[in-house]
Amino acid sequence: MEFLAWCEARGSRSLDAITPIHVAGWIEAMTTTHSAPTIKQRLAAVRHLFDWLVTGHIMQANPAYSVRGPKYSRRRGKTHVLSPEEARQLLDSIPAHTLIG
Template sequence: MADLIPQLRQTVPTVLQDAGDGASDRVIEFFTAEIRNENTRKAYAQTVRRFFRWVHKGRLNLSDIELVHVAAYVEEDDRAPATVKQNLAALRHLFDFLITGQVLEANPAEPVRSQHFRPTVAKHRP
């Protein structure tokens, strides 16, 4: 079990690793203890990796991320509105977890809103 933490640390996105062991440990806790459903864990992991690759390309540190950055990321996302909305929810959840772990002071994703979408409703034909 002791070998598991260093192994998991290697999977944490670079921006989070660069923020220190506290941030890395909190992200590991998020994925191992907070997210219990395996499918949700995989989906959240994909979302987190994608967002933090975008952050890394923008040369931002974890502490640099503000709502304008999250809003820009969401605006650039050309996937289906429902997918964007789910991804934004995953980021909000992670940032909230980082706040309760005293890694961040505020959630930069909280005030950001995604596009509104309307689920397709099948029409009945007479």
């Protein structure tokens, strides 16, 4: 709804009038107020909407298909690699005298 309202405010009152330029302009306008992950999620939602419209033969092409979102790479949350000493300590902590161990 937000994207379609944005398009309507700029004179695109029909789905056929929406072009990749409109989608790119909307993405550009959001960069000052939203984070990159939020923009990427909203772009994915708009792409999905237009994919659905193309599949349903309501539109000929997806105007959001060629538009790229902002780059974002999550740096934190990576799995920590155990040192050889930590790995040995972990393996030695398993009780080997029981069936489950």
